[in-house]
Amino acid sequence: MKSHFDVLVIGAGTAGIMVASQMKKRDVNLNIGIIDPANYHYYQPAWTLVGANTYDYEKTKRPMQAMIPAGVKWIKEFAEQFKPEENTVVTKEGNSYTYDYLAVAPGIQLAPELLEGLPEAMDTGMVCSNYTDPNHTWDVLQKFKGGVALFTQPTTPIKCGGAPQKIMYLADDYFRKAGKRDKSTVVFATPGTTIFGVPEIKKTLMEVVDRKDLNLRFGYNLVAVDSKEQIAWYEMADHEKEYNHKDIGIIEDGKRKGIRYDMMHLAPPQSSPDFIRNSPLANDGGWISVDKGTMQHTKYSNVFGLGDAAGLPTAKTGAAIRKQVPIVVENIFRLSASKGLSTKTYNGYSSCPLVTGYGKMVLAEFDYDNNFTPDPKLKQMLVFDSSKESWRLWMLKKYMLPYLYWNKMMKGQDV
Numbered sequence: 289m290k291s292h293f294d295v296l297v298i299g300a301g302t303a304g305i306m307v308a309s310q311m312k313k314r315d316v317n318l319n320i321g322i323i324d325p326a327n328y329h330y331y332q333p334a335w336t337l338v339g340a341n342t343y344d345y346e347k348t349k350r351p352m353q354a355m356i357p358a359g360v361k362w363i364k365e366f367a368e369q370f371k372p373e374e375n376t377v378v379t380k381e382g383n384s385y386t387y388d389y390l391a392v393a394p395g396i397q398l399a400p401e402l403l404e405g406l407p408e409a410m411d412t413g414m415v416c417s418n419y420t421d422p423n424h425t426w427d428v429l430q431k432f433k434g435g436v437a438l439f440t441q442p443t444t445p446i447k448c449g450g451a452p453q454k455i456m457y458l459a460d461d462y463f464r465k466a467g468k469r470d471k472s473t474v475v476f477a478t479p480g481t482t483i484f485g486v487p488e489i490k491k492t493l494m495e496v497v498d499r500k501d502l503n504l505r506f507g508y509n510l511v512a513v514d515s516k517e518q519i520a521w522y523e524m525a526d527h528e529k530e531y532n533h534k535d536i537g538i539i540e541d542g543k544r545k546g547i548r549y550d551m552m553h554l555a556p557p558q559s560s561p562d563f564i565r566n567s568p569l570a571n572d573g574g575w576i577s578v579d580k581g582t583m584q585h586t587k588y589s590n591v592f593g594l595g596d597a598a599g600l601p602t603a604k605t606g607a608a609i610r611k612q613v614p615i616v617v618e619n620i621f622r623l624s625a626s627k628g629l630s631t632k633t634y635n636g637y638s639s640c641p642l643v644t645g646y647g648k649m650v651l652a653e654f655d656y657d658n659n660f661t662p663d664p665k666l667k668q669m670l671v672f673d674s675s676k677e678s679w680r681l682w683m684l685k686k687y688m689l690p691y692l693y694w695n696k697m698m699k700g701q702d703v
């Protein structure tokens with residue numbers, strides 16, 4: 289089978305649905321196809337709350353059919369091969385689709401196999417991840433009786449870089465409520481150099497760390513998990529340092545250090561999807577090679593890449609996509625009207641809602657240069673300094689953002 293589309297979209301996640309719905313809203317006659325094999329679409333930002341038992345997983349999930357904008361053709365297939373010289377995408381199912389414009393947004397790929405011992409460790413009932421199964425995180429938190437609660441992350445890029453520490457703050461709160469915090473040491477081990485790259489947010493988070501008495505370990509590159517001995521193995525970076533020392537009996541083995549855990553939450557290693565990495569669209573790192581202001585492909589002018597799979601030097605979040613989509617949509621309309629690209633460009637905006645406990649949140653909003661760029665609209669919610677913990681921001685995370693996502697962003701409204 290062969291079909292032609294004015295605009296073909298790869299991936300019906302946050303970015304793909306937003307592109308298709310904004311384009312259709314602007315021109316109802318546009319012939320748009322969207323390729324995605326998945327049965328369901330997920331609102332992943334709420335998985336942090338699911339892991340701490342304060343949100344229902346079922347509410348983060350909708351049948352894919354219900355997400356596809358009216359008049360857009362859903363092709364329930366797996367895109368496999370790009371032939372950009374022929375304006376063609378070939379699917380695993382053996383069909384070819386041609387396009388005038390292509391928007392590529394297949395997200396990031398979870399790659400647990402990149403960490404030795406991780407696939408086996410996930411089945412032990414002590415190791416969990418909000419990235420794969422947030423309900424299981426809650427089981428593990430409940431089963432934890434005390435000891436070392438380790439929160440960690442890989443050396444690869446990940447989506448929502450703040451998620452590995454958000455669940456730690458919530459878990460600490462839950463351990464206190466459940467009366468097991470004084471029997472436990474809560475440890476955060478990260479390959480990074482700091483708790484957060486934006487100075488205003490870092491200041492607040494370090495106050496949270498002090499209040500919660502958390503042990504921070506920087507320069508910890510996670511290389512293996514020994515699930516039998518319950519040890520996470522790390523190779524040390526030169527910038528290794530510790531904050532708020534706790535004696536957790538670190539195991540030294542040559543260049544490696546091991547942390548013995550009684551429970552562990554981690555983000556699994558992640559990578560660009562294989563079919564992107566092995567395609568003519570990829571840059572050296574395997575991500576879609578795009579201009580960081582326009583999201584136009586660096587070689588193929590009728591191809592755009594956005595969302596987690598795009599090679600953009602900013603944090604991979606849904607919030608970032610909210611600012612990327614209008615630029616991509618505008619540029620496709622302009623090119624199809626034989627006008628040049630818009631002078632309005634993407635500034636790297638991303639945001640990370642850092643929940644710091646039940647009922648508390650800080651909102652990190654920043655650009656390519658890690659400048660703190662709070663949304664002026666927050667004042668309407670009586671939030672005048674979003675770098676400080678606030679109950680109103682928690683309400684935004686738990687109620688308003690999911691509402692805006694399903695009812696506005698996914699419907700093509702610019703919010």
Ligand SMILES: Cc1cc2nc3c(=O)[nH]c(=O)nc-3n(C[C@H](O)[C@H](O)[C@H](O)COP(=O)(O)OP(=O)(O)OC[C@H]3O[C@@H](n4cnc5c(N)ncnc54)[C@H](O)[C@@H]3O)c2cc1C
Pocket residue numbers: 298299300301302303304323324325326329331332333334335336365366367368393394395396418419447448451561563594595596597604605606607608609639640641
């Ligand atoms: C635990 C967690 C917490 C998070 N918290 C936040 C937060 O608080 N705020 C925030 O803004 N973001 C957060 N995020 C990140 C946010 O969910 C992602 O950045 C966003 O969903 C990425 O959108 P995307 O469209 O690029 O990819 P996705 O939404 O992941 O969608 C990708 C789609 O592409 C499809 N696909 C994959 N391969 C193919 C193929 N070969 N052919 C066709 N289709 C394909 C998939 O089936 C999928 O439907 C969080 C994520 C996680 C996991």
